[in-house]
Amino acid sequence: QQQVKQSPQSLIVQKGGISIINCAYENTAFDYFPWYQQFPGKGPALLIAIRPDVSEKKEGRFTISFNKSAKQFSLHIMDSQPGDSATYFCAASRGSGTYKYIFGTGTRLKVLA
Amino acid sequence: NAGVMQNPRHLVRRRGQEARLRCSPMKGHSHVYWYRQLPEEGLKFMVYLQKENIIDESGMPKERFSAEFPKEGPSILRIQQVVRGDSAAYFCASSLTVAGDDQPQHFGDGTRLSIL
Numbered sequence: 013q014q015q016v017k018q019s020p021q022s023l024i025v026q027k028g029g030i031s032i033i034n035c036a037y038e039n040t041a042f043d044y045f046p047w048y049q050q051f052p053g054k055g056p057a058l059l060i061a062i063r064p065d066v067s068e069k070k071e072g073r074f075t076i077s078f079n080k081s082a083k084q085f086s087l088h089i090m091d092s093q094p095g096d097s098a099t100y101f102c103a104a105s106r107g108s109g110t111y112k113y114i115f116g117t118g119t120r121l122k123v124l125a
Numbered sequence: 126n127a128g129v130m131q132n133p134r135h136l137v138r139r140r141g142q143e144a145r146l147r148c149s150p151m152k153g154h155s156h157v158y159w160y161r162q163l164p165e166e167g168l169k170f171m172v173y174l175q176k177e178n179i180i181d182e183s184g185m186p187k188e189r190f191s192a193e194f195p196k197e198g199p200s201i202l203r204i205q206q207v208v209r210g211d212s213a214a215y216f217c218a219s220s221l222t223v224a225g226d227d228q229p230q231h232f233g234d235g236t237r238l239s240i241l
Binding site for chain 1: 160216218232233
């Protein structure tokens with residue numbers, strides 16, 4: 013019930029392509045879903061986050077799509093660039109700032125130049 | 126506007142020694158979280174603290190591990206009698222809670238703990 017399942021484990025995309033990472037959760041009490049980007053040797057950095065009352069949120073080249081009935085959400089990176097090569101983690105929480113995050117296992121993205 | 130500061134960045138200990146990891150949250154943040162990341166894995170929640178209080182320690186091993194967030198000074202994650210399995214990256218995050226606003230957790234760059 014506390015798990016967040018993330019796929020794929022790794023992803024290779026050509027420059028300019030679309031990168032899509034999917035996550036699924038079970039606990040309907042979750043109401044905050046952030047995505048984090050992590051470069052080697054660094055901490056996770058918040059990319060974008062969404063609440064269940066919104067089906068889509070876009071910030072620049074990054075879009076979260078949210079399907080509440082299916083309990084799934086996904087990250088789309090449009091016009092992927094080599095600088096986007098990193099590990100991406102989805103997470104779920106009961107709140108944005110006062111509850112633990114449950115992280116997915118991560119997706120290692122490589123964007124080819 | 127400094128972010129979450131963790132030190133040391135790298136820590137090497139021999140089996141049986143103690144490890145102390147420090148975390149200074151972002152200015153004004155009163156909520157601190159510790160997570161552990163094993164190689165090629167996601168982050169696993171360990172403990173959530175507010176000033177002088179442990180709110181949730183459900184992810185922390187019952188033995189050898191302890192955490193504190195005193196009124197003054199950084200939060201400390203302490204691991205006693207370390208074993209090889211404690212080798213991991215330990216990340217601290219902090220947040221600022223304002224009612225009605227989204228206040229996500231901001232992460233430090235972690236402490237890489239290696240046990241010889």
